[in-house]
Amino acid sequence: MALSNVVIIGAGICGLSTAISLHKLGVPFTIYEIRSEPSTIGGAVNLTPSALRYLDALDVLPELEQKGYPVRSIELFSIYTQKKFAELSFDNMPRYGFRAMRVLRKDLLNSLLNRLEKLGSHVRYGMRMSSINEDIQGGDTAKIRFEDGSVDRAGLIIGCDGIHSIVRTAYVQPSRKPIYTGLAAAYGLLPTSDIKSPIHFQDTSVNTSQSGSLIASYCTADKASMYFTALMQIESPTDTSRQGWRVRGADQESLRSDILARFKDGGIPCLKEMAEKVGELCLYPVNKLEPNGVWGKGRVVLLGDAAHAMPPQGESTGFAIEDAILFAHVLSKRAHLPVSDGAVTSDSLPIPDLITHYIELRRPKMEAAFKEADFRWETGKDGGWLAFKMKELLTPWFLWWYRGKWEKEFGEEGDVRNTEV
Missing domain, CATH: 3.50.50.60 (FAD/NAD(P)-binding domain)
Structure with missing residues (x-):
């Protein structure tokens, strides 16, 4: 049948x-x-070259390209030294056909909804x-x-x-x-024009420390908006439900103070500005x-x-x-x-x-x-100085080791539509 x-x-x-x-x-x-x-929950998501290839096949990419910011690479910096110690590059158009993109989740969702409605289908x-x-x-x-x-x-x-x-x-x-992983993300958006200090990255940055990481990225095609996230090890609230996390996240003053205290030893001025000026922060537990x-x-x-x-x-x-x-x-x-x-x-x-x-x-x-x-x-997760320096030292080798795998997956040869079924 x-x-x-x-x-x-x-x-x-x-x-x-x-x-x-x-x-x-x-x-x-x-x-x-x-x-x-439609849900407006979520900040900005990273779309790899393979994800963009699939969205192109779904006829969603043309609209999305008008909204998201192209990402040539994700740069990794040490908050303490202000130096870049590693980079994940997507800038290989001959092989990938696409770069990456950072886009607001709601913009991606709306682009998919618009395409679905053009096809004559609707969500109940x-x-x-x-x-x-x-x-x-x-x-x-x-x-x-x-x-x-x-x-x-x-x-x-x-x-x-x-x-x-x-x-x-x-x-x-x-x-x-x-299962809660022990790490949570506090994220928000802010106008790029609010940042007066020099911005140290090209498209997207991951800024690491002993007490977590700060992610900063352009997330709109016109570079007018910045996405900011603090990834931190946080004990779960007594009420471990989603409502319990919402209650904890509602205390914006404490949340912002926690971020500033954790990363106070960082020497990258624009990150401190972002933490101070970012709009409402959403606290999201990282589960698996x-x-x-x-x-x-x-x-x-x-x-x-x-x-x-x-x-x-x-x-x-x-x-x-x-x-x-x-x-x-x-x-x-x-x-x-x-x-x-x-x-x-x-x-x-x-x-x-x-x-x-x-x-x-x-x-x-x-x-x-x-x-x-x-x-x-x-x-x-939070660790000592030695553990942090080891991570900083080994990350470039890790990215080099996996480069061949990612190049294959991001290229045409990694397209799941080529899978023998």
Whole structure:
């Protein structure tokens, strides 16, 4: 039987990328979002060359290029010496075809929404999923129930609802909960014109110290806005829920004072100015999901952070978009798609088997990425002077060691649409 309806839970970056990918295949879908309107949560995200390649394939990049700031490299500085000790370059157009981009998350989300609406599809907002039930007699659809009492049926359910995924906790693997890494990000935006001291970086900087790191980056095409983040080791509040973190973040004076105290020995004047002048700071705990989790069950699959949330490493947003692209690629090759597409093949797989196949293809890369991200974040916790200097010394060697891997992944040869399925 042809795949006649897909339900996507979550209208974030992963969910919208998935929806546009399905539209390209001619697969009918409905996308549900728990919030009452598009989310504005989040600061500025880094998009790697591969992420931009996929957004270009989704016809989203032309609009996004008018909003985001191109990143030729991420420069790493010591706050104490003010010297650059390492650099991750994206400036290889002949091989990559794209550079990187720093863009406000809301601008990326709106660009995806605009593309989806141009295709004639819309998000159903204010829909909180309550349960999923599959026909134990081997039926070809699953039932999704929402808290308002409405019900939908689908041959495939895709959970793109983030690290706190209801699809995962209500059905796929209820025991798999987010884990706080011990590090939190306090981020905000400010006008570039507010900074009177010389700005020491070209596009994006990571400024390291014993007590965490400060990230500063242009994030709009006109360079008018600056994105500022302090990554710090912070004890979790007594109330460990998201509300508990919001309460702690609401004390703006204490949060700003903490940042200034942690980095007071830094000798880069513009960073001190940013910490003093940045607008409202949002405090965000960095959580993760333990690896080797369950990503699919029956006719339900998890994509993006719902499946493999890891500490941010500059590629997390790209991984979510890549999930959508790869899953659509698997569908195009191994699923019973609508006959009008002429895509039904003799080696088509039943949906549960197709989900298993996708997971087998995707898991090795994501597990390796998790280990790499987890290692980097563990070394980012507060440490002594010797540990800091060792990190500063070894980072250039680490980037050199991984350069070949990243060059392959960022180039055409790393495109998941070339994956043999």
